[in-house]
Amino acid sequence: MSLVGFKAVHFSGIDAQDVEAPGFKGVEVRWLITKDDDATNFAMRLFKIKPGGRSAQHSHSWEHEVYVLEGQGLVFCEDDETRIEPGYVVFIPPDVPHYFRNVGDEPLRFLCLIPYKK
Amino acid sequence: MSLVGFKAVHFSGIDAQDVEAPGFKGVEVRWLITKDDDATNFAMRLFKIKPGGRSAQHSHSWEHEVYVLEGQGLVFCEDDETRIEPGYVVFIPPDVPHYFRNVGDEPLRFLCLIPYKK
Numbered sequence: 467m468s469l470v471g472f473k474a475v476h477f478s479g480i481d482a483q484d485v486e487a488p489g490f491k492g493v494e495v496r497w498l499i500t501k502d503d504d505a506t507n508f509a510m511r512l513f514k515i516k517p518g519g520r521s522a523q524h525s526h527s528w529e530h531e532v533y534v535l536e537g538q539g540l541v542f543c544e545d546d547e548t549r550i551e552p553g554y555v556v557f558i559p560p561d562v563p564h565y566f567r568n569v570g571d572e573p574l575r576f577l578c579l580i581p582y583k584k
Numbered sequence: 585m586s587l588v589g590f591k592a593v594h595f596s597g598i599d600a601q602d603v604e605a606p607g608f609k610g611v612e613v614r615w616l617i618t619k620d621d622d623a624t625n626f627a628m629r630l631f632k633i634k635p636g637g638r639s640a641q642h643s644h645s646w647e648h649e650v651y652v653l654e655g656q657g658l659v660f661c662e663d664d665e666t667r668i669e670p671g672y673v674v675f676i677p678p679d680v681p682h683y684f685r686n687v688g689d690e691p692l693r694f695l696c697l698i699p700y701k702k
Contacts (some may be wrong), residue, residue: 471677
């Protein structure tokens with residue numbers, strides 16, 4: 467029986483999109499679990515940042531929960547940069563300026579989850 | 585400056601706890617991001633299931649968002665078992681019987697995120 471709502475797929479089967487926003491360079495995102503899956507509380511995204519790439523410094527009213535899968539990076543939050551590598555767990559609170567940078571020779575890959583507003 | 589709420593740590597720095605619930609065998613959990621970090625919407629946990637280990641078949645009113653990091657497993661949801669391996673993304677809807685089993689020779693490691701009730 468096929469169950470509506472259950473999903474188990476390899477991430478590579480989910481389309482990647484380039485992030486075209488100002489200040490983003492070499493950043494690609496896959497929306498792994500979203501409202502389209504009936505996930506009404508939070509979304510799971512997978513980011514890949516190419517060597518030399520980065521996200522723009524920005525802030526917003528929701529938090530990020532991050533787990534680093536591959537690569538070497540820096541996460542900037544308010545006025546500190548912290549080195550991150552595979553196995554790192556990052557929590558970025560709401561309304562705090564932040565960005566991610568790849569500082570290695572391989573892609574930086576991390577999960578980044580965000581809440582849906584109620 | 586140290587920022588209240590921002591967190592960036594390797595998962596190995598967070599304590600692991602054995603899951604002692606009935607029907608769980610060889611299962612360990614680390615609560616990576618929780619309400620104690622001011623994460624009010626959802627929690628990030630890291631599970632490790634030893635070879636031969638499993639979680640109990642159970643169901644509850646909240647969903648799971650899962651990303652498989654290491655190992656070979658099966659996820660059961662309602663009446664289907666699906667093979668999972670690194671890079672697999674799993675969404676388990678609320679109120680559906682489910683379990684995880686390690687069917688490989690190495691630990692099965694996966695992130696499993698759950699919402700906080702409002």
